[in-house]
Ligand code: ATP
């Protein structure tokens with residue numbers, strides 16, 4: 056952590072050159088201190104052009120997250136939300152799980168400009184980039200126990216689809232259990248961490264990562280086909296509007312989930328499934344592959360697949376779905 060890195064990046068966010076000397080004067084430090092702050096930004100994956108005689112410059116302007124804009128976009132429901140904008144954090148899920156354990160209120164949201172240890176399911180890595188990704192988590196407290204939350208992560212996928220549709224992104228699909236795809240490439244992921252007793256009360260930290268406009272080399276560095284909103288829609292999307300829209304739909308879907316569980320959105324989920332009635336391969340935790348055709352989804356989010364051995368039921372935990380083209 057370098058406390059000057061983000062203040063310097065905010066100065067550079069206009070995409071113009073700023074000399075080391077001007078920045079040093081602005082912050083009352085030496086040019087070497089500015090240089091260290093820039094080096095730390097680079098260690099976080101931020102590209103900073105440094106040109107002798109002209110100073111530092113970002114490849115393109117950055118739109119910072121704007122809490123007021125997020126709340127305004129949420130609309131009437133905004134009084135429920137506690138939105139915290141973080142500059143740099145390892146993982147918003149880890150951060151919010153710790154805050155939840157210390158009593159953070161229901162509907163707390165932590166959103167980060169940069170995650171240094173973004174997590175996917177099963178210890179995998181989630182890649183993000185300053186100004187080019189949306190990475191946030193939402194804490195939702197339930198009266199019921201964690202045992203009653205099966206299907207929650209699928210329901211969250213429905214909220215993402217509603218938000219994307221509202222923003223005119225119509226080509227997105229869901230992949231069981233909870234990836235968002237466009238043209239078969241991953242646009243967004245969902246990670247849910249749970250806290251509390253099996254029979255209640257419990258709390259879910261719902262983490263969402265959405266690619267907005269990743270630099271080409273970052274997108275190509277991801278170890279499975281990935282896409283961002285820029286390529287999926289060509290619309291200029293403001294991060295704060297995107298976050299506000301997603302939060303609004305999350306709250307709506309979560310309230311519905313409290314009443315009806317996954318059944319409240321099951322048909323809608325199925326209507327978005329990229330592989331409904333298609334041949335798939337299920338990758339099992341013991342290394343086996345099971346092939347079949349997706350025929351439906353049970354009320355608790357279990358995937359139903361017709362296989363050579365008959366109808367089989369797959370629960371998300373340790374299992375991955377791959378399409379067979
Ligand atoms: P499944 O959910 O079917 O088990 P998955 O491969 O999508 O499979 P997840 O744990 O859901 O696995 O997601 C983590 C994976 O997502 C990473 O291993 C990487 O392949 C991919 N990934 C990481 N960052 C990004 C990103 N920004 N955009 C798209 N995909 C990403």
Ligand code: BTN
Pocket residue numbers: 145146147148149170172173174175176179181189190191192234243244245246262263264265
């Ligand atoms: C996946 O596809 O496996 C889930 C990816 C979830 C990524 C988000 S980004 C915000 C939150 N913080 C994390 O560390 N992970 C989730």
